Structure formats: C-alpha cells, structure tokens
Amino acid sequence: MSKKKDLDPVKSGQDKATSVLHEIMSGDPVRIGLSILLGFLIGAVFMVVFDKNVIKAFEDFGTDPSYALSSIWWTVQDGYGALFAGSVINFGADNFVSAIRPFTETLRFAAPLIMAGLGVALTFRVGLFNIGATGQMLVGLAGATFVSTRLQMPIIIHMLAAVLAAVVCAMIWGMIVGLLKSRTGAHEVIVTIMLNYVALSLFTYLLRQPNLLLEENGGGTPKSDNPDGTARLGLLLGPDFQLHYGLIFAVLAVVFYWWLMEKSTFGFRFRMVGHNPSAARAAGIKVENTFVWALAISAGFSGLAAANQGLSVDGGLTTSIEAGIGFDAITVALLGGSRAGGVVMAGMLFGAFKAGSATMQVAGVSPEVLGVVKALIVLFIAAPPIIRAFYRLPVPGPKVFEAAQQAKAAKVIK
C-alpha cells in the first residue's frame, strides 16, 4: 500500500506538506544547530557589508589588501565579541560582580521567553499551532496587575496570588480557543490571531478604567501603577543584580513541563493526539477535550510569563510590557524542538540576544543584525531543504526511510 503513495500526485503532495511540517516541528538538534550557525554567518555578512571601517579599508584594497581582509575579521569579532560580553561574561570588567552581571541579565530575559515558549511547545506536541501567547499574556497581565495594584495582602502571599491570577486569566483565554475549536471546528490559528487583537484592546481598555487598572491620578494614557511592594517578584541575588524570582518560576515551569509531557499519562495522551488523532480516538481518548485542556494549560504557561513581566516593573506598566515575548515564544518553541531542555536552551539564546544588544550598539554594531540573525534562524528551521542544501545533508525522503526500515526489519528476521 505504501508504495502507492509515489504514484498518486495529489496524495504525495499532501504527504510532502505534512512530512515537512513534521520535520519542522520535530526539531532535529543537528539541523537546529546548523541553522543557528548559518544564521550567525549571514548576520556576520550584514555586519561586514555595512561597516564603515570595512568599506574604507576596501577602498584602499589595492594598496593594502591584507588590511582590508583583516578588517572583516575584526569587525565580526568586535560585533559578536560585544554580544558575548553583554550576555555571558564581561572579561573587561573591573570587578567580579560586573563581570558576571551579563549572564544574570541573560537569565532575566530568558525566563519569560522560556515560560511562554513552553506553552507554545505544548500545543505543538498536541498537533496544534497556538500563536495566541501574546493575547494570553495580555489577559494574564490584566489579572496580575489588578491583584498587585488593587488588592492588599501580606508579602509573598500577595505575590503568589498575583501570579495565580495571571495564570488563571490566561488559561481562561486559552480555553476559549479550545472550546471554539472543539465545538465549532474553528481553526486555532485564526482564532488565536484574532484573540490577540481582542486581548490587546481589552487590556488597553482596562488600563484606562480608573476603578480597575488605571494608575492613581492617571490621565488619558493607559498606564497602571507600580505593583505593590508586597506583590513584587523580589530580587534573587541582592541589589547588585536585577535578576528576580521570575527565574524560579521558570525553573519550576520547566520541571513541570518535562514531567507533564514525558512522565504523566496526560502528556502521553497529548502526544498521542499530536501524532495520530484517529488512533487516539480509537484508543478511547476524547480528542476534542484534549484540545481544550492542551490550549488551557498552554495558556497557563503564558500566564506565568505575564506575571514575570507585570510583577517586576518599575514605573507602572503599559501594553508594551508584553515586549514581543508571546511572538518570540513561537520561535523559542520551534527552536527548542518542543522539548523542555530545548526550550530552555532556545530561551537562553534569545535572552542573550536581548541582553547583549545594548553592548553591541555601544561597540558600534547595529543591533538590528541580531534581528536578522533571529529571523534567519527561524527561516532556516522552517525550510529544512535550505539547510540540507547548504550543508549537503542527505534527504530523509520516504524511500530512503522506507528502505532503511525494511533493512532493519530484514536484519531482525535474520
């Protein structure tokens, strides 16, 4: 039967689309590593081509070619060196605290990316494409902001209540998507995109309401108060560092995600539905309900990311507090192959980009290069054939694959 696929053009077209989608979502580590490398390489080209010193050096190429060539090297080294110094360790610092501060900054930026990334990753593994992390975060922010600015509670309890409010609000928002999908058959991509707009307007509206979220004595700008001191995420390493308790929540989220997906029976059913919904149905699983739960839990992770943002600000918060995390989360999930460990690493990489972009700018390299690198990495992951062509990797075509499995089976029988 399987051979027939090759003969039916319509079917094989569909097969190609689904197999590419599977390849993208499966997150082969080698391919992802190569995508990152290629992204950085092309980013380097951008740096070099638009660098004033290099351009100048090449004007004198005839008289001093070695200088022109070495200027390329120096530019790339300066640029990525600054990224490293700004995100990992600053060897040029005069004391230990400022030397390691860049890494703690990377962690601080990575935490919400990891939490929201886990949420998106969960839906990927159930076979859904949830691009609503942005909206789920905004609704979560509304909940967290209300609890942290309007309610009075003892320290720590207040913070936990605000975090919980963010998670619950986001989950409700996610559940709406699940219910629409399972009851009406609406596609989650469309629903989540549209709900992102709704959430943005809703949050802005709430921020304008004096009796809800608007700051004390606030005027026309939609802006809230600072979260109460009792509700804030405290600093983790003392006043020398900005790193706060959000990181702890991120670590807990990672552990929970790993347990849920790899160890629990829920995760087993999630993955079953993701890989083969009709087999799941025949095994007695209510696939529609699974979608609802998956989207709700996924949104819960985004809610945690929202709490991380909303409970760590100074000077009140506006809609910009979401900081594009909900969108980056999709990338982080893709890059991390939807696995707990992968999402942590991808979140750290993107956190490092955020932490290091300032120092890059100081070093005279446009931080937009990082935007290009980021976008290219995703592009390469989304189009596996490009990476295969660049590195001349073999095609994991159905025929080779089928042959490999037949060979394996033959071996076993012998």
Next chain:
Amino acid sequence: MKLEVKNITKRFGTLVANDNISLTLQPGEILSLLGENGAGKSTLMNVLYGLLQPDEGQILIDDKVQKFSGPGEAMAAGIGMVHQHFMLIPVFTVAENVVLGHEPTGKVGNLDLNAARKLVKKISDRFGFDIDPDAKIQDLPVGAQQRVEIIKSLARDAKILVLDEPTAVLTPQETDELMEIMRGLSKNGTSIIFITHKLREVQQVADRIIVIRQGKVVSEASPKASAGELASLMVGREVDLNTSKKAAKVGVETLVVKDLTVLDDRNQQMVNGISFSVHDGEVLAIAGVQGNGQTELAEAILGLRKIHSGSIQVAGQDLTKSNVRQVLEAGVGYIPEDRKKDGLVGDFTIAENLMLDGSFGKPFAKGVQIDFAKRDEIAEKLIKEFDIRTPSATTLAKQLSGGNQQKVVVAREMSRDLKVLIASQPTRGVDVGSIEFIHEQIVAARDAGKTVVIISTELDEVLSLADRIAVMYRGRFVGIVDAKTTREKLGKMMAGIAA
C-alpha cells in the same frame, strides 16, 4: 511487443530492493509476479513504469534499450499500468476520463468528445467490456471502473499492461470476469504482468509465474504447481495454509446487535437495519466486498461512529450510546482495518503503542503517572508472546514491517480482559508467516470462550476462520450462513443475490 528486463538492481541506501532481476515477457503472455509485501514487486514495476530509475540494468522493448524518466515516456513506449486504487475522476464520464491528458481536439482546439466516445466504444466492443462511454464513473460498479482503467491504457496503445493487485476490490464474480478479460487481451497480443498475492488467481490465469523474495527472483513456477508449493516458494519455508481448529464450544449470547442503522460522514446510510448476535466461543465472519458498510458497522460497535437507530449490547450491557472508552472498558477489543491510521502511532515506540488504550489506569498508570517499569515489563512479555520481531521495545512502530505492526495491535487488544474481539481485515498487508500466527491467535481467543467477529474481504480468510458467515451487501446482511457454504454461493451473496 516483447519486454525484457535485464539485471535490474535498485538500491535504497543500504537496502537492495531489486537485486539483479531479469525477466522476459513474450507478446501475448500473462506473467504473474508473485511475492509477499516488501519483496520488491512494486519497486520493479515502478522502475518499469519510469517512476524510479534503476541503479543498474536495462529495460528492452523489442530488443531496443529504453530509458524512462517518467510515466509519460513509459506510456509512450507502450506500457500501461492499472493501479490498485483507481486514478479516475468520479464526476467525469467514462469517455472524459479515458481521454484525460491527451484529449482529441477539433479544428479550433475544442474538445472533441465524439471522437472520445468512439474510441471507448471501439475498445469496449472489441474486448466485450460492455461499457457505456457516457456513464459517470461514480455510477459504475468497481469492476466496471477497473475496466475503464484498462481502456485508458489501451487507448494509449499499451501493448504491455501491468495490473497491480487488481482483484483486491472485486467480488469473486467480478474477479472471474477480469480473468476472462485478461485472457481476451492476451489472445489479441497484449502482454500482461499480473501482480498478486492470491495463489488461486495465479493458478487460474497465468502462463508463467515468477516468484520474488527479498528483491531476488527465487524461481519460476508453473501454474500447475499447488498452492502449498507456491506459498512455500514465496515465503522461503514450509507453510501450512490451513488453520486447524477444533469444533466450536458455543456459549451464551454476548454481542447482540438490533436493527442497527449507521450513517457515514456524508449522511449516507451505510448500515441499513442490521440485526445479529454472536455467542461466546464462536467466530462470526462478516464477508463482503469492500465498501458495503462493514467499516461503519465496526466503527459503530466501537463507539467511533454515532448510531442512527438500533441498539448494541455486550454481555447484557447496553452500549448504544457509549463512547469509545466505555466500550473498551466493557471488554471489547478492536483490530482496525487500517492499522497505520487507527491502530498505531507510528512515531511512538512499541512499548508506548502497547499501552495506547491503557493510559487511564492499571497496570500501565500509577495515578496520573506512567508506570515505566511495569510498561516495559509488559512490553517485553508481549513481544515474546506475540512473536513481534523487533530489535527492542523502544523501536518506533513505523520502523516495523506490516506483519509485525499488526502483531503489536493484536498483542495490545488480546492482552486486555476481553469479552468480544472485533477484527477488521486482521491480515491485510501482512506476510504469510504473520497471517498464520494471527489466525492462530484469533482461533485461540475463540477457544478461550471469547466472542469473535471477523470482518474480511478475503474469502480464504473467512472460510478458514468462521463458524458462521454473514455476507454484507449495501448495508444489509444478504444472509447468515453455515461455514461450510461453498465459495460460489458466497460469491453470489457478495454480489447481493440472496441464497
């Protein structure tokens, strides 16, 4: 036209799918290609039809070397192929389908349907196909659709016709008609390569038989060879084609279906007021040509498909409105007809697939956590017990052969505490060795006092397993008859003629 295939070798990675295969097809000869799934028959035909390029070797037509870079070139050289799944457009007429892709045109480039009709008429009359050029494909029975496929090839002057498992979708009568057509074509000089795994048909129609095993031509056999001999050549060892079973010890009525009506996804009535009951220790086989409502019947019993009217009871428990999980928990085991779609998760390991419907409680789960030690222990046990040939329990299901995949499904379903087993096409696409094994398991379940329902389109399977046979046609049972009923009578019933 004479076709020669010389020393064809086709490799996929390290696997040699076709190993130095040579064969000759004389004009007007019917050559049967016999082999198990995965033996390399389809690869060879795809090479012949230009869909695959051979690594070594040549194809010669009338002593001239040919190179096909696609099916178009193969067709132009006179090779036609009738696939198992028809490539017809249901809403088009026969004539339109036949000329699709090389339409005759009039003076101003308009489609000349009259020429197309004449062409169909000419071929149809010449071979006695009895096909109306203006009939819509969707209104034709399957056997007639297959003849349209043959006309399509003949309209392109095919001198060599490749028929790939052509009888899989036919009733026994339609199969006989096809055999007649094949003989007629060969008399007129068309050569035919007939791919099948049904030994009876090979014996009936082939001039010569070539047996392929593991990519190699292992022998040439005469159509006079016995079925047992042919099967042994195909598998490479002695096989016992008859499942021996003791007389049934029939117990109480366990599965009771009353006035069941089921609709398909397009709200067509597929099961049409069926009533039957099956007892403990008994195998009821539901025979019939594919697409007569068997799939919907099985899905309705399992709770996968909503029941329109009627009722289903298992051991006195009413399951009419139950969902799948409740049906499974009531002790119903299910071997779906399409294991890749409904029976397995290809990207899961064997161990995971063996617990597919067991994630809700013991023995696989402790609370909400999977009991990995227990799961692996059970997997090891079932792999041994059900002879699943795999390197390990962590091998992905999609890497197994069809037979071993099916054994995983059978192992999972049979290892539960069952009252009723519903097995839909339990041995489709499965090698002969595994067929033997799965049949033994089914008979063992019956002897252990389980209620067994087999749904099969293969008469051989039905006859070797059944205690009673129900024949299904257009959503109804034509009759429920004794297992000793003759093939001819069953064949008639499969065409809707009541006994």
